[in-house]
């Protein structure tokens with residue numbers, strides 16, 4: 001579980017996060033949604049310690065990051081898996097080396113054990129016999145699966161995903177979302193996904209937090225998001241013509 005209390009973050013005179021308070025549950029896919037510029041990425045960066053909020057507290061289970069010394073912060077980093085936007089694989093490393101990278105950074109395992117673990121996670125994301133290929137030799141969807149394998153190779157307790165299905169076709173995007181959710185459930189991970197994809201909200205939004213101009217304006221489940229009359233939610237959800245039409249049909253059918 002990750003809990004945040006009254007988090008404020010400014011750049012110069014501009015306050016970007018204006019007091020965010022919420023909780024992200026363990027074993028669930030928690031989604032941060034909102035329009036471009038609403039502060040999703042800034043919040044994510046505060047959560048992983050890349051930005052320091054001027055005010056407020058962030059707890060990983062019962063540990064506040066504000067109270068951690070360098071060693072404690074290093075330990076916490078080992079518990080975090082990160083799926084970066086675009087995948088961020090190293091082009092000059094093959095798939096095996098890419099996935100092994102966090103193990104080399106954070107552990108002192110023997111090479112054979114690391115290779116075993118890499119094979120385990122590659123199998124989990126349904127990728128086999130690609131170890132010696134380079135990122136440029138596999139499809140975008142496969143690259144995303146490699147990135148997921150790399151994010152979970154060190155058995156993280158917390159998984160952060162920044163726009164995990166950007167640039168993918170709808171079917172592959174759904175596969176990636178479902179994979180993230182399945183892995184979250186199997187390993188009881190606290191997963192936080194930043195997205196503005198309504199399909200992701202529908203599919204994996206077990207908890208959804210909506211940001212608007214740096215404020216948390218609504219939170220609930222993906223079931224609740226389609227029932228609420230909250231204006232901030234409806235203007236975000238039904239800015240898509242497809243969802244507007246679904247809403248009209250739903251209202252007609254009562």
Ligand SMILES: Nc1ncnc2c1ncn2[C@@H]1O[C@H](COP(=O)(O)OP(=O)(O)OP(=O)(O)O)[C@@H](O)[C@H]1O
Nearest residue numbers: 011016034035036037038039040041042043195196
């Ligand atoms: N390092 C920074 N320095 C100054 N301003 C920043 C910095 N990072 C973000 N901002 C500003 O914070 C605001 C929120 O940006 P953020 O990237 O969090 O939006 P977002 O909701 O993630 O948008 P998108 O969906 O387009 O990625 C923007 O106005 C942005 O210009």
